[in-house]
Amino acid sequence: MTEERECKRFGVTLLFSAFVLSSALLAGTPPAAAQDYKMTCPNEHKTMRLSVSGNYHGYPFSEVEKVALQSVACPDDPASRKALRELAAQNLEVNVTIQRYGGQTLRGFVAITLRSGGVTISSSSSSLSQFANSLPPSSLSDNIYTTIQRVWDNLEYLQEQNSTPTQKALGHVS
Template identity: 30%
Template sequence: MRRILHGSLYAACIFFLLVSPTRADSGTEGICMTVQQGIRLHVDGMYGGYPHSVLRDAVLQGVACPSDEAELHAFSLIAESAPHLRISVTRPMGQGQQGSISARLFAQGHFIIGERMSLSPLARSQSPFSVSSDINLMMARLWSDLALRISHGGPVIP
């Protein structure tokens, strides 16, 4: 009986280890659908023990799309097929712990541009939805930096 119980427990552990990565990888969302073909967003990371679905919803709430003329022009240069944006949020468990967010934009299999910043003091001590304003600021910087690089004659793909 003990052998059957241990074998079943072992099989259940293997099953959940194999299933959870595929479920996390299927979490790609379509965002900025009014701009060209949109962007495929993937959210990575953890936020102090909250479920990943809560973190993903907070990130979706904070994402900013290219908006002004220069940003839209720069985006059109990489939007032949839908670019891929990967946002990572890390905040360890515990009140006031440091954390960071990063965004990396890929197009046609190439890295285009990225931004990284520390979480604001508010986002370090609140629920995942407090990180939305940090993500919005980081995304605004990402689009601005891409537009600036293109306006100075820099390469689309560095």
């Protein structure tokens, strides 16, 4: 009877170990540490620190980093550019996080945050499509571009909300 019990215990332990190992493999590698770069928008004197982090299951971090660096863009509309220009903070940080999980039912995301002095000023995120599991990191460029433009639009909206009524009136006149 004790041999049978020990065999069952060994079987349960072996099964649990296999489950833990397969879970670790499906989860992918841990997210890579953020890499820092300098980003300056045209006609701007501010330099922002750009950091990229994340994990795209099954692909090296360098591919994730490459697509993020190619896809992050400065504001494309005049109002957002003006909002960025008028932002008083000089130590701006743009944090890009890309995560794609292993497994068929798990969806990943792209998240971008604009910070100053550790305080979040504007952020946006978007879910990856269900087809992202079968696509390489290079397919994320549109997701990243759209998400960063939403960050700039949020910044414009926040600045508009914080301006005084007189400034709003003068802005509509000019």
